[in-house]
Amino acid sequence: MNQLTRLKFAEWSWTIEEYHRGVKQYVGIEKAQVRSAKAQRNHIGLSLRAFLRIEAYCYRTGQSWFEAKLAIVRDAVREFLAQPLYSLSPTA
16 A cells, blocks of 8 residues: 555545544434334434534535534524423422
């Protein structure tokens, strides 16, 4: 293997590592608290779909994964605070 081929494969492996880090860190693919195989497959499939949507959004806007996720969470919290669906009754 020559130097150019080694560098090409090293770049590919780094891209794969970056993808795995993003999937774990930003969509929580390994945080499913389910036991059945079907539920695990559903969670993995939907997590990958969410990650691809975030990736497409980042590509369009030029934002990082962190900025994109933070914007989604901020908008969701802002919308919930403006029109809450549930209210907790005080217990004290």
